[in-house]
Amino acid sequence: MKNVLSFTLMLGLLLTLSGCSQKQPFPTYVKTKYLDDNQTVMKTSVTTRINLKASLSKYGSGINSKEALFTVANEAKKHGYPYFALINTNVNNLEGFPITNYQALWRYCYPNVKDFELKCQQFIHIESAEMEAVFFKEKTLFVPLWSVEEVLQHEATYREELRECLKQAEYEKPWVNVEYVRGSL
Amino acid sequence: MKKWIALVLICASCWAQDHQMFTTNTMGIEVTKAFNTQQEIFCGKRSEYNAALAKVSHAALSGTLDGLNAGSKAFNMGNVGAGMQNVGAGLGIGLAFGLIQFSIDKYKEDNQYMLVRMYGNDTQSTVLISLLIVDKGLEPDAYRVLLEAEQARYIK
Numbered sequence: 001m002k003n004v005l006s007f008t009l010m011l012g013l014l015l016t017l018s019g020c021s022q023k024q025p026f027p028t029y030v031k032t033k034y035l036d037d038n039q040t041v042m043k044t045s046v047t048t049r050i051n052l053k054a055s056l057s058k059y060g061s062g063i064n065s066k067e068a069l070f071t072v073a074n075e076a077k078k079h080g081y082p083y084f085a086l087i088n089t090n091v092n093n094l095e096g097f098p099i100t101n102y103q104a105l106w107r108y109c110y111p112n113v114k115d116f117e118l119k120c121q122q123f124i125h126i127e128s129a130e131m132e133a134v135f136f137k138e139k140t141l142f143v144p145l146w147s148v149e150e151v152l153q154h155e156a157t158y159r160e161e162l163r164e165c166l167k168q169a170e171y172e173k174p175w176v177n178v179e180y181v182r183g184s185l
Numbered sequence: 186m187k188k189w190i191a192l193v194l195i196c197a198s199c200w201a202q203d204h205q206m207f208t209t210n211t212m213g214i215e216v217t218k219a220f221n222t223q224q225e226i227f228c229g230k231r232s233e234y235n236a237a238l239a240k241v242s243h244a245a246l247s248g249t250l251d252g253l254n255a256g257s258k259a260f261n262m263g264n265v266g267a268g269m270q271n272v273g274a275g276l277g278i279g280l281a282f283g284l285i286q287f288s289i290d291k292y293k294e295d296n297q298y299m300l301v302r303m304y305g306n307d308t309q310s311t312v313l314i315s316l317l318i319v320d321k322g323l324e325p326d327a328y329r330v331l332l333e334a335e336q337a338r339y340i341k
Binding site for chain 1: 205314
């Protein structure tokens, strides 16, 4: 009896220390920070903290960049701005960069064309993405702007896709997908 | 005959050039053939666009800049991070346009070309911005033809 009790206790201790009982981290970790006092210029950093299987690793960049875009759009909406411009290097709408939707951005960043370089390596990676944006009240003639409403239209679909991806990756809680930390980058 | 076909195919492969094209309509207003004003703001290498934009008259830009918000104030206050240097350059607000800086090797192969045209009528105007990316450099005539054809698709 004593042996059985000791064995059970030992097994419990082993399980505790092995990490099996530890809570899984949130799959994506989002940090945001405003670069101005008026909260119209922001920077967001998304880090994927899940270990996607090799077969799912292609989703990494997509998860990060989409999460970053949705974060920017939600922040703009929260502050009452219907438009925003991305101001990343090489992807700077203020310099006339004419891309204002995700599909085109992806096509630009990851051109499926021979000899074309990947152009967004400075801010979109498999493990993380960083985006800077400035909010606008209305459309402007010379600045291509992203519509907050249009961006957010795709958020629900993205969340569902992410959930499916996490389920395939055998993630324990696929519906819990974002941890936000504000004001610290 | 086979030789001719082979020759044609070889020539075609020599001329074939992979490219990407992106276009945006800044104001989202449908451009029609009834628009009576068309002003070419820029046609050239992407790396040179900022300088060209700075040359556009302040009056022409002021209407654009009315829509800008406190982000520009942040720049003026100098309360910005390094990333905001680009914002200031792009906006050109409140500061002399001379502050606009650009680097000729920013887009290193510089095989990116832009056509920026403003279209309008008596009541409204919009700007079509097209970006062409090619794997090899093009002569001005060649990229202009491609960019103009692209913008023509947006004129109803």
